[in-house]
Amino acid sequence: MKKPVLRKLLTGLVASLGLVATLSVQAAEPFKVGFVYVGPIGDHGWSYQHDQGRLAVEKYFGDKVKTTYVENVPEGADAERVIRTLAKTGHNLIFTTSFGFMNPTLKVAKQFPKVTFEHATGYKLAKNVGTYISTTYEGRYVAGFVAAKVTKTNKIGYIASFPIPEVIRDINSAQMALNKYNPEAELKIIWVNSWFDPGKEADAANAMMDQGVDVILQHTDSPAAMQAADRRGIFAVGQASDMSSFGEKAHILSVVDNWTPFYIKRVQQVMDGTWKSEDHWGGMAEDEIVIPAFTNIPDEVATEAQSIVDGIKAGTIHPFAGPIKNQAGELKVAEGEILSHDELAGMNWYIEGVQGNIPK
Template sequence: MNRRQLIASVAAVTTISLAAPTWAQDEPLKVGFIYVGPVGDGGWTYQHDQGRLAVEEEFGDRVETTFIESVPEGADAERAITQLALAGNKLIFTTSFGFMDPTINVAAKFPDVKFEHATGYKRAENVATYDARFYEGRAVIGTIAGRMTKSNKIGYIGSFPIPEVIQGINSAFIHARKVNPDVEMRVVWAYSWFDPAKEADAAAALLAEGVDVIMQHTDSTAPLAKAQEAGAIGFGQASDMAAFAPTPRVSSIIDNWAPYYIKRVGQVLDGTWTSEATWAGIGDGEVVIGEITEAVPAEVKAEAEALRDRIGAGEYHPFTGPLNKADGSAWLADGQVAKDEELSGMNFYVEGITAEIPQ
């Protein structure tokens, strides 16, 4: 190494050290969380709060966590995030897609605070993003749904028509139809992440159309309660929702945020945190398929678990061609796998879904 290289290396190390100091051990790291729903929702927010509690258990008195729940997306979110920053939180997790712009806005005002935004795509020097490949789990439960429907009509309750949700609808349909070519997918939009009354109404509307399997990308247990009344089946969303097992909840997609939260808090503590984008799935342990109950035939359970394991091992991607778009145009050729960039902007249904995506 010549002198110029040595000087450059020392300068780089010095810059990194100044940018990311190890956290002072004589004071706890304050970590804040913003939730779109209540911690008792039994779904999305509940699972994020389980991750927060895991952070406390992992780091003990080295951290101090707090949260604000039931924060509407929009201006209220910006006020709540600002409140956490002003309270001395040096790492703030904002856990809903609609918190994206408020997070970016607040981060610009607090450059010494690190922010983590869930499911979004906008980053900054002090803003990282993290997401889960929920569509991998939808492939597994779509397989169960396709095998178990008797009416060949599967219902899906969407929250908002954003790529994350559209991915899930498409993945569930593709894999339901792989095992049952007669399957139809009916979609109803709740236009809310957490609203038990709207979710119950959406489930009732689907059941009235003859649906006997319900999936959801909303956060409450209301759709499972409606399925129970009608003798239909459903799946836990975001958390296990095991109180409804063995039926109508015959399995679940569980969002396991704890490892990510522990990792990122640890990086702030040891000075290695950087802004990055992560998108983890079954193979990373971030998307978990909950217990498949005895209400599911043994051969269907084995089929679903085999698919889960192939996805987790990287042997199979849920969006593998041949696949066309709903308008009949070609999308993926035989054996071709969708790129992450395509999935991140997904704004179309695959061939076979006749519903329209709201604009």
């Protein structure tokens, strides 16, 4: 064989091997998943629990997946900028984890049709946008039952964040339990217009306790209310994560969001090419809403509370089973009927027994 021919063959072989090496490197690049949080990952509530799901994804998939998160993202223009940056930097799947991220997510998704998006607590779908939510109202119903049983003053406090359907239906769910198990109990609501503001949450808790409240529920993300309740010797319910360590004497239960099963499932689906846009609701039956333990309450109350949890899991108990009337006494859900997911997703009215008006 002549040397020029041999040289050409060797050059071609090296080039081919280089191409194979390049393709191997490209194939080994990890699948990139982004997370956008409205609060800090150290809030010990909503954003903290989402981040626990992210960490579980990393552990489950190992070096096949690389995750990125951005915390403390305001709802609005900043959210759109952050989401777009993640899409531009090669993220294949992006989870946006707050209600106010809905429209920014949809806008960016339209600009990046090859990127998959999942939006938490929203209701607008697109070809490359799915929605997901946990049925926290199931946990609130159990919390309402326990509060109904342990209160001595018949005054239950509820620290609310923003008047969106998710928060309104959870207030209603707690009231449904009070109506059934202790009709004399009164639910006192304070709106703090924030997801995470420990100072406001503590102030709201103290204001409630000054009015005689002896059990506090919350739909905000810091343990400040639990800590305030512990200092003053009353009961409290943890939000989103297990807050028992923040209230040794106050804690009676925590309604925990367990995002791990959903996040692992959706990442796998996108990687496999089987992902479809859908509206996902996950609750106790899917182990996406969990009550780790009941503490500081009588054994018989804990036993009955667990039976309610078991009934919800089995589908024999539903917090929004009729008959249900609104504040004006008008029948909204007939006996034998249950509010659908679509009706719950748009809930903008209080049930009978809730005092006050929904803020505009």
